[in-house]
Amino acid sequence: MEKVLQTANSFPLWIFALLIVGIVIFQGIVFIKLCTKASSSVGMTNTDVKAAIRAGAFSSLGPSLAIVFVAISFITLIGNPVTLMRIGIIGSAAIETVGASIGAKAAGTDLGSANFTAQAFTTAVWVMCLGGMGWLLFTALFTKSLGKIQEKAAAKTKNVNALNTISIAAMVGAFGYLGGSEMVKGFNESIVLVVAFIVMPIIIWIANKLKMSWLKEWSLGLVIIVGLFVGYFIS
Numbered sequence: 001m002e003k004v005l006q007t008a009n010s011f012p013l014w015i016f017a018l019l020i021v022g023i024v025i026f027q028g029i030v031f032i033k034l035c036t037k038a039s040s041s042v043g044m045t046n047t048d049v050k051a052a053i054r055a056g057a058f059s060s061l062g063p064s065l066a067i068v069f070v071a072i073s074f075i076t077l078i079g080n081p082v083t084l085m086r087i088g089i090i091g092s093a094a095i096e097t098v099g100a101s102i103g104a105k106a107a108g109t110d111l112g113s114a115n116f117t118a119q120a121f122t123t124a125v126w127v128m129c130l131g132g133m134g135w136l137l138f139t140a141l142f143t144k145s146l147g148k149i150q151e152k153a154a155a156k157t158k159n160v161n162a163l164n165t166i167s168i169a170a171m172v173g174a175f176g177y178l179g180g181s182e183m184v185k186g187f188n189e190s191i192v193l194v195v196a197f198i199v200m201p202i203i204i205w206i207a208n209k210l211k212m213s214w215l216k217e218w219s220l221g222l223v224i225i226v227g228l229f230v231g232y233f234i235s
Contacts, residue, residue, distance in 0.1 A: 003118070004116055004117065004118050004120075004121050005079055007079075007118055007121065008078055008079025008080075008081070008082060008121060009079045009080055009081065010081075013079070013081035013082060013085075014080075014081045016081065016085065017080075017081035017082065017084045017085040017088075018084075020085050020088065020089060021084060021085070021088045021089075024088055024089055032053065035049075036049050067087055067221070068221070069220075069221030069222075069224055069225060070087070070096075070097065070220060070221055070224060071083050071087050073224060073228075074086075074087070074096070074097070074100070076112065077100065077111045077112050077116075078100060078111075078121065078124060078125070082125055082128075086128055086129075086132070089132070089136075095131065095132070096128055096132070098174050098175070098178060099124070099127045099128040099131040099132070100124040100125075100127070100128055101124075101178050102127055102174075102178075103120070103123040103124030103125070103126065103127030103128065104116065104120050104123065104124050105181070106123055106127070107119055107120035107123040107124075108120070111124070179193050179197075188231065188234050188235060191230065191234055192227050192230050192231045192234075195226060195227065195230045196223050196226065196227045196230075199222075199223055199226050200219060200223050203215060203216075203218075203219045203222055203223070204216060204219060207219070
């Protein structure tokens, strides 16, 4: 595992990660400039634009801090550069975790295990990158047609909610597979999973009840912390 982390934190990977993050920052600056230029056409003043930028910056802090919890655990498993590269682009911390786990299992091991080899690390990175490529390509190619695609899909399924149901079912299946593979390892792993399974809906219920939408963004990070504490105390 130590040799794998040396490879994972190597200089070439830092170059790739910083290049990708640099592109993301460049895109953000370009979008801000384009929006500022177009603001006058919708009746916004410079004061309104500055207020909108401040609001967007502050509102992004909550979701960003939530992702930090996931990133910290990720760093110890796949290194700093890949974590920065995957968390720093459009995507989901939960999806990246699933992708890395599936990649490691495809190589015959688990994330963070003693037999986590360089081949397993490479497989995990490929799964994360290819898995995240789908929505980026789809957004780039079909953004203008998303409305029509949704209308056609809804017409065929006769139910608009069917698309959401299919997406949720896919996520439940993926997390169920990963959770089940951990439960068969022993009693402690099962306890951690059961506690996490109970805590997550409680957090979502509180967020809905108190109308704290930011809490939903924090939910995965909070559940990870709870799982770590439970695992520590029962081990």
